[in-house]
Amino acid sequence: MATIKDVARRANVSVTTVSATINGTAPVSDALKARVWAAIREVGYQPDPIARNLRKGVSTTIGLIVPDISIPWAAHLAKSMQRAFSEIGYNMLFASSEDDPEREFSEIEVFSAHRVAGLVVVPTSRGENYSARLVEGIHVPTVLVDRVLPQRHFDSVTDDNLLGAQMIVRYLHKLGHRDIAFMAGRTGISSSDERLAGFRRTMDETGVAIREELVRQPVYLRDQAYATVQQLMTLRDPPTAIVCINIAQLLGTMAGLGNLGLSAPDDVSVISFDGFHPAEGWSPAITSLKQDIATTSTRAAELLMARIREENQPEPQVIRVPPSLQIRSSCRAVA
Amino acid sequence: MATIKDVARRANVSVTTVSATINGTAPVSDALKARVWAAIREVGYQPDPIARNLRKGVSTTIGLIVPDISIPWAAHLAKSMQRAFSEIGYNMLFASSEDDPEREFSEIEVFSAHRVAGLVVVPTSRGENYSARLVEGIHVPTVLVDRVLPQRHFDSVTDDNLLGAQMIVRYLHKLGHRDIAFMAGRTGISSSDERLAGFRRTMDETGVAIREELVRQPVYLRDQAYATVQQLMTLRDPPTAIVCINIAQLLGTMAGLGNLGLSAPDDVSVISFDGFHPAEGWSPAITSLKQDIATTSTRAAELLMARIREENQPEPQVIRVPPSLQIRSSCRAVA
């Protein structure tokens, strides 16, 4: 509760000098510096961030907005981000958009009112004029994560989905799979679009014709995947492998298979873009990509800090973090 | 960016009147009220929370500190808490203590400096003089979640662990299990202590002598459970059932069993206090308690708001939220 005034009184200098000593914004003689620091220690002074923010117009807080923190991927992202930012003296305001663009915009507004220094957003990417409204509503350094927008207004960090799709398709192809089902999410969401595009491209490269009835879209809720997988597996000529792009799909797919009395990999191979699922001890252990969240967070923090410090304001850039393929036991070779 | 001054100018009243209108802190005639509200709408005024905080000495932000957000239970808690508080106009500062008391204290300090209106903490509950240091460091309405402290200085909300243990033991007993292994966490952490105590008590009640070599403590890391389960299952007389108190234990246990070539429920039954694990589609589907996180969050929010509004300051109370038993397929009957 000690204020800067107490320090000034104690050190027998002006308030201005104390501030200058702390922030190094003006020259202070070594003698005074020593006196001031001593006084600070003696009265146990800690600058009041609120007052500082009011005066400077910007805080030392960054805001994180994710669609749903209860998704393991998002939880790990939050943890990793918090670690990255707390290391450099920032703390985190946190909100969940519940995958609702309106909530997202409102959270952005609230965070802006709180003068956050920067924003990390996993954008919902949906709704009329989404991109324009986002640009309109954000007046703070911002980095987008996981999903990129067609207009490059913001720095973005995302998985290298094309590469990931390539790894998945090539792996399945090597195992002999030709009838591959792909569940895409909503169109317009880059992570889904890119994964689908990568799937198509790599299938092309390997010279396998895609059976369009095996490409289902949009499938983004657990229950949709649950229903979809049952449709797929009751086709006259069912797929030999199913690709899931996220955890909701994977959970629905596994439950749906179970409901049919089918299991992976015996009846069908299952592979996932999302690596946050039980890996050991449960059967089957899902072969999946592993996202490099630590790198994603670090890169995002770097981009954001560069903008905040205004070191330079280059064109917004997109960083793609390569995933790795973790081969487990949910895929088997077919004739 | 409109300030209260702009509103005052526009409505042709004083700044004081605008403030009084907004906050209802002083009588304002209906005529002026109307003018002021109109002006507010016209200039698009939003009060600046920072300035308000500075003047009032308290913010509209509450701080959440959990040991590890990447644990599904904690992620769901965060989601639920955020929902509960955003509904009543509060937003959330968030931090992870990484299960380190020092970090926890430091986070509390940072949040206090930011003048949070209240604190929700899942306390690490470890270290010298923990309780005393906590009381010392916290000068803000606070509610503890999941873990209670021996000294009742704070409101607390926690699972009804005695009841949960009773449900688990009775269920296992009904299935014929007598040789039940129990992995406890660190001593001193109430959630673990209570679960163990409940286990002992209910075993007593059912008249089954506990085989002490099957009670292992402390086991709180995944790898400890991984190792422990292998010791347990290679005893001359191994347990027929294993009780896990949290997700780390469960993951380690399942992996450890897999490593031995054993599986649940064929070789041993497995049951868990923590309900956040894959339930459908994977084998085995773990029979577990289901924690009622929504209720936990609501109760915590209620307790905290009561303290913040100073409606009354009764003795700190402990609320215990009853879990429910979800029977799945990881336990089987034995002779």
Place this chain on the structure above:
DNA sequence: ATAGCGACGCGAAACGTTTCGTCAAACAGG
């Protein structure tokens, strides 16, 4: 009539910082 009171409105101080502009002293170059 007038003292007293409630309702209403305002100016100014306060919250704890940072920063602007000023000033004295010390120092450099001619």
Place this chain on the structure above:
DNA sequence: CCTGTTTGACGAAACGTTTCGCGTCGCTAT
């Protein structure tokens, strides 16, 4: 020796609110 510049320190204003205390008005009860 004078001028111009740098260094070091400070007082006061500013950030955008809330709140304290005061003043004015109209009403009621004496």
